[in-house]
Amino acid sequence: MNIALFGYGKMGKMIEQIALKRGHKIVAKIDLDTPHLDSKNIDVAIDFSIPTAAFDNISTCLTNGIPVISGTTGWLDRYDEAMELCKTQQGAFIYASNFSLGVNIFFELNAYLANMMKNLEQYEVSMEEIHHTQKLDAPSGTAISLAEDIIQRSSYESWNEEKTGEQVIPITSLREAEVPGTHTVKYQSQVDSISIKHRAHNREGFALGAVIAAEWILGKKGVFSMKDVLNLG
Structure with missing residues (x-):
């Protein structure tokens, strides 16, 4: 074509x-x-x-x-x-x-995990995304998509780059040289934590x-x- x-x-x-x-x-x-x-x-x-x-x-x-x-x-x-x-x-x-085919599978895992965690209020969710220094936007579109999928399936109401409320998902954005893209979703309680991560090796x-x-x-x-x-x- x-x-x-x-x-x-x-x-x-x-x-x-x-x-x-x-x-x-x-x-x-x-x-x-x-x-x-x-x-x-x-x-x-x-x-x-x-x-x-x-x-x-x-x-x-x-x-x-x-x-x-x-x-x-x-x-x-x-x-x-x-x-x-x-x-x-x-x-x-x-x-x-x-x-990325892997990221789209990661989206599905994120949504599935969000459904499992939605009634476990002792866990707080947070996210981190790392990209190359040339990336123009922050947080990444991928991080926003992940956060919005969690919001649709939980009591969280919004996301932000800083923790500003109980119903807000904090997203940390880091910019480092030659990083194609790494996204981590973390659920943490006083007794343990659960994380899923996708790391791209190249573009x-x-x-x-x-x-x-x-x-x-x-x-x-x-x-x-x-x-x-x-x-x-």
């Missing part, structure tokens, strides 16, 4: 390498401003740009009839607009805070998941998630 890349940084280059290995072609690389796109030559677009550009990139694709995969975080205040535009244009759209898993999502979305209409791609129910 013919792929347009929005964002040609480290992730864009990794996606390009994996896509080429899987027999696809990269027919456009857009790193800053979005030019007029020849939609006839593009089967799908993959957006790993920057927060200020993501919504415009997604809108451009949907209005031109191009299915779009987005892994850019930090723009989700306009996510509902993107969903509505996708429905209006009868397009196809997937957003994921993390396309390849994120890029592979995005390409797999792009392959999956061809011929489909609607707003989807990685649960749909991986058939996780």
